[in-house]
Amino acid sequence: MKIRAEEEEAVASEAPREGKRLTPDSVQKVADLRFVSSVKGQKSKVSSSPRSSVTGPHCRTLSGNQVWRSPAVTCMQVGDPAHLRAMLRPLRLLLSGLQTQPSRCCSSFVSRMRYVNRLKEDDEACAAALKDGSIFLFHRLSPLLRCTDVGTFSPAALTCSDVQSVLQRLGSDGSPLKEAVLIGCSEQNQAQFCLDVGELDQAAVEEASQGSFIDLRKAFFLLPAAEAPLVSKGQALLRWHQSTRFCGASGQPAQRNRAGSQRFCSSSSTVYYPKMSAVAVALVSDGKRCLLGRQPSFPRGLYSALAGFCDMGETLEEALCREVAEEVGLEIQSISYSSSQHWPFPHSSFMLGCHALVSPAHTQLCVDRSELEDARWFTVDEITRALQVKAPPRRGDPPILWLPPKHALANRLIREWVEQQRKSEGGA
Ligand SMILES: NC(=O)C1=CN([C@@H]2O[C@H](COP(=O)(O)OP(=O)(O)OC[C@H]3O[C@@H](n4cnc5c(N)ncnc54)[C@H](OP(=O)(O)O)[C@@H]3O)[C@@H](O)[C@H]2O)C=CC1
Missing domain, CATH: 3.90.79 (Nucleoside Triphosphate Pyrophosphohydrolase)
Known part of the structure; x- marks a missing residue:
């Protein structure tokens, strides 16, 4: 098949090279051109050429891995011309559609994500990106x-x-x-x-x-x-x-890559990646009321959803069932996942938020006082009122329920629960 020279030049001119900065836009243009090339079923010289011609010989991470993974190259077998024409018909149709409705294969979100990913892998490009x-x-x-x-x-x-x-x-x-x-x-x-x-x-x-x-x-x-x-x-x-400055295996300093997305110990060949602890958080309900607890360290009046760190090897469901059993002595019947959140306190946690149901026939609490100061069932009206409270109660104020702030996943679970209760009241 004939390779279209202008297409090849266009890809090469957009591809990042030494002295040319990588940007989300250049990532997108290269992706677009490659996409059009692949749709046409033509062999792109760039996609099959050695990566060093595109990224330069220095594009390596500290671990020494080559930065750029070769994209899949689709080489068409040259066979019977009639057979080939028939095979290309759907592609021609697709291309004519592309010509009348120019559309990019990558959204700006996709090109931003790919750009960040490149910067993590390419120390030079990352150093250049820092300047801008x-x-x-x-x-x-x-x-x-x-x-x-x-x-x-x-x-x-x-x-x-x-x-x-x-x-x-x-x-x-x-x-x-x-x-x-x-x-x-x-x-x-x-x-x-x-x-x-x-x-x-x-x-x-x-x-x-x-x-x-x-x-x-x-x-x-x-x-x-x-x-x-x-x-x-x-x-x-x-x-x-x-x-994480030192390697746990060799005791030697672990060097970071330019982006800071990993550290590498050349003595033990260990790569370290940033870590988060998984935490399961559940808003427990008996169908009519929701359960909130407080720790002695919480500010006055604050009650929150039950939470706990996942043990090694546990699933999210197992962690939730264990934590609820340990903290308040209840058995969860069903769990539905809501959403997640990165939580920086006290260290980095990956919070996984769920709604959990217990049987309305078994709601008697047996609170483990070494874990919680108190745990209580609250009605939807009590929670609705608490959601209006703007500031924590001060010393000497009458006791009032105060909920976790809006940024917290527990707050989102509580709002979702109220909405669900209101909906089912409306439907009843
Ligand atoms: N974003 C949100 O909406 C919410 C966030 N949270 C967060 O979830 C986390 C867990 O909640 P909770 O269990 O109530 O918190 P606690 O801080 O009470 O932790 C409970 C226990 O876990 C231990 N622990 C601490 N860090 C880890 C870890 N990385 N892995 C395993 N165990 C650990 C502690 O041990 P020791 O102290 O003895 O070292 C402590 O005994 C907390 O960081 C809390 O801030 C909780 C509720 C809602």
């Missing part, structure tokens, strides 16, 4: 926030040159920038990084960057719901690097 990216600063794991014009808070997104000038002003040579970790890509196609400048004087950095470092527990609830996960993820990754 936005950086969220932390000081000893507290994120830098700025107050907006409307009085809300937002994580301060600094450019690389902003950070460089802050570092220079404070007498640093700029080397801390190498410690930045990649956390994602904004909708504006900008790579996002986090950097902990805990070695520098906190007040001086705050002054130079016009923000304040705020403890994550506070910051998490000051930030809008869309931005809290960003700082939570950044802090978790920075924390992981601070506590």
